[in-house]
Amino acid sequence: MSITILKGTVISAPALGKLEVVEHGFLVAEDGRVSGVFPVLPDRFAGAPVEDFGDALILQSLADLHLHAPQYPILGFGMDLPLLDWLNTYTFPNEARFADLEYAREIYRQLARELIENGTTRVCMFSSLHRQATLILMEELERAGVTGYVGKVNMDRNGIPALQETTGESMSETLLWLEACQDFRYVKPILTPRFTPSCTNELMEFLGKLGMERNLPVQSHLSENEKEIQWVKELHPDCTQYWETYAKYGLWNDRTLMAHCVWSDRRERQAMKDAGVTVVHCADSNQNLCSGTAPVRVMLDEGLQVALGSDMAGGAQLNLFDVTAAAIRASKARRIQDGWETGFLTVAEGWYLGTSAGAAFFGAEPGFSPGNSLHALVLDDHSLPGPLTPAERLERCLYRRQKQPILAVWSEGRKVFEVK
Amino acid sequence: MSITILKGTVISAPALGKLEVVEHGFLVAEDGRVSGVFPVLPDRFAGAPVEDFGDALILQSLADLHLHAPQYPILGFGMDLPLLDWLNTYTFPNEARFADLEYAREIYRQLARELIENGTTRVCMFSSLHRQATLILMEELERAGVTGYVGKVNMDRNGIPALQETTGESMSETLLWLEACQDFRYVKPILTPRFTPSCTNELMEFLGKLGMERNLPVQSHLSENEKEIQWVKELHPDCTQYWETYAKYGLWNDRTLMAHCVWSDRRERQAMKDAGVTVVHCADSNQNLCSGTAPVRVMLDEGLQVALGSDMAGGAQLNLFDVTAAAIRASKARRIQDGWETGFLTVAEGWYLGTSAGAAFFGAEPGFSPGNSLHALVLDDHSLPGPLTPAERLERCLYRRQKQPILAVWSEGRKVFEVK
Secondary structure (H helix, E strand, O other): OOEEEEEEEEEEEEEOOEEEEEEEEEEEEEOOEEEEEEOOOOHHHOOOOOEEEEEEEEEEOEEEEEEEHHHHHHOOOOOOOOHHHHHHHHHHHHHHHHHOHHHHHHHHHHHHHHHHHOOEEEEEEEOOOOHHHHHHHHHHHHHHOOEEEEEOEEOOOOOEOOEOOOHHHHHHHHHHHHHHHHHOOOEEEOEEEOOHHHOOHHHHHHHHHHHHHHOOOEEEEEOOOHHHHHHHHHHOOOOOOHHHHHHOOOOOOOOEEEEEOOOOOHHHHHHHHHHOOEEEEOHHHHHHOOOOOOOHHHHHHOOOEEEEOOOEOOEOOOOHHHHHHHHHHHHHHHHHHOOOOOOOOOHHHHHHHHHHHHHHOOOOOOOOOOOOEOOEEEEOOOOOOOOOOHHHHHHHHHHOOOOOOEEEEEEOOEEEEEOO | OOEEEEEEEEEEEEEOOEEEEEEEEEEEEEOOEEEEEEOOOOHHHOOOOOEEEEEEEEEEOEEEEEEEHHHHHHOOOOOOOOHHHHHHHHHHHHHHHHHOHHHHHHHHHHHHHHHHHOOEEEEEEEOOOOHHHHHHHHHHHHHHOOEEEEEOEEOOOOOEOOEOOOHHHHHHHHHHHHHHHHHOOOEEEOEEEOOHHHOOHHHHHHHHHHHHHHOOOEEEEEOOOHHHHHHHHHHOOOOOOOHHHHHOOOOOOOOEEEEEOOOOOHHHHHHHHHHOOEEEEOHHHHHHOOOOOOOHHHHHHOOOEEEEOOOEOOEOOOOHHHHHHHHHHHHHHHHHHOOOOOOOOOHHHHHHHHHHHHHHOOOOOOOOOOOOEOOEEEEOOOOOOOOOOHHHHHHHHHHOOOOOOEEEEEEOOEEEEEOO
16 A cells, blocks of 8 residues: 655645645545545554655645646737637637647647646646547646546537538547547546537537436536627527526536536526536636626525636636636626625635635545545745745735745646656 | 847837837847847947847836835735725734834845846835835845835824824934935835825825925825725815825825726826826736726726836735736726726736836836836746747736746846846
């Protein structure tokens, strides 16, 4: 049996809005699964090697539940354009480049490394429609130590000539891709209809059936922008609301992720709650593209499951510390917009969303619960002035840029990054 | 005569919304003053040493026109509290510590270094009420190469026991401080009534007269938060609007900076425009403290002078790249709040505000105009994927964290930072 013992100031998010702190504590994992966090090392671990990080913070690593891998090369620019112009100017032409497998290899290798260095160990990710590039993405994530779900995108309408499949191609490529996915251990497939306007009804029906037959999770976009919602209404006049276009094909259940949900009203939110759909809040993207500000505080009050996504490259930030801070700030923008009648996300709540809430989609219990596979990082803030409480230090690390704050990362029990 | 020649991709902001790009260009300064930006090195500089930064970006350095130096130790946390609680819990108690000069020296040295390393070479800064700590701050800024204005804070009411002066003390300490300021070359004094609720009428009158007699600039806060505005109304029932409490004492002219102006309506904005007052927009702070979202896009349309401030530590970010991105994002939040009826800040506009607009308060012409003293930085983004246009690269550097993007910095003609 292999034992991992990390010593430092351990902070975890055991519940929404709650931080659990053990100063000079020991985070222990056996065979990659958390045994517990202890203020004093239990006798049964005496003699086992301890990795002592002094006063550094030991935290859960982060989960990014919505991002577009092929948009990595366009991350951080083009933000002056509205959504549809941005898609046509930057996103689609760039995504089309992933027919080139050498390009895909180079970009995805760099992306996977950047994710791990920033402490993102779990993802739910859109690839492009290219089957082979998607497999390369999965290989590179697995090699770097990123775990989670990746989806070959399905889009058989409303793309551009260089980026669209026929319905038949989309189906057969999806089946071939799923077959090839069996070789991966840590990165699994997720069905990924790009969004309703990108998929014919025939394709949606196929994907819904496939998902049910093979028990596959699903990710897509929902109610991001008012024009998009209007478009969906025109495409599906039989549906009262956007979410129904997924539900009617069986793409709406407790293994479904819906990104954005900026404009989801009470009825649509209730449908998510009833089905157990997880909302992926992408605050930075929604602000950059002027889509709107999702009522995330209200969603939490209503008991919806909410996690965070960078939405690279509508979001301009890949680092989940930035993404979490963006969610907190956006909740305040929403509070202002609501005339101070709604609350905002506290730091502890934001941190929960970026860690435990995202990990829940993969079956993890909140915080460093015993039995969870070890997903953790070590954060160094010694160059910043002190002394502060651990919670203040965590908050400051969310907001402040530092050169190399992350010293080491564990993903699914394995150490996958370390500053030498 | 000393000649500085920097070679790289030179980008400057010659006007609001405009970027001027000279690829593989030469930025030349003689005796610390800009001679010009040239696509080909003019003959008259032949033989002079060229610092060749390859493909790196050569940019104007940044100006932070509102920040509180003694809040450096509390930068980046406490953001869950509303303004007045935050002041009493964190700000005032921490500011009181600057009676300790050894503490002041240590903190201010670190602050000055961080400013320069992040490319902020011009500031208008609040110190605390402590005369000696203020002089230490000025020394440390001058030593590090930061230029601009620093103000000993005046506050003779509504502080806490550990952080308040009598009216007499405030006056005499201000006079002593001004005397001692004559020793500084690059850092100059600015009158700094904290804000109307902190200063008795007697003190305001004294400061107004002093400013006029000695031709001193003035900085303060205006219309940050609705409760504060109400409070000011109660304190000055003779004034219709907040700004009049400054104007009636002669603290309202074209050398006046007013931070925030979140709630300034058309009349108050007109008063700023008429007097030539500069608005310092502190987007991150306003969002963190839920103060509101300043109508910065409208202010620019109306022809007001607007520059940017980090407002450390209401703002959680000291880095002006972050602050500029925050202003752009906030303008989009405001657009959303306004039902998409107002515009947003483009990247080029944001960059102008962070550079040329701030520099204008110090008499500089926009961009790298000939005659300006050299304030510049070299920005490295080679580790990010390319190729991009120079403008796209600049935008990406605003949004993305990098480990050490700034390679070198010049301030008032002198090289003040360089990565070895």
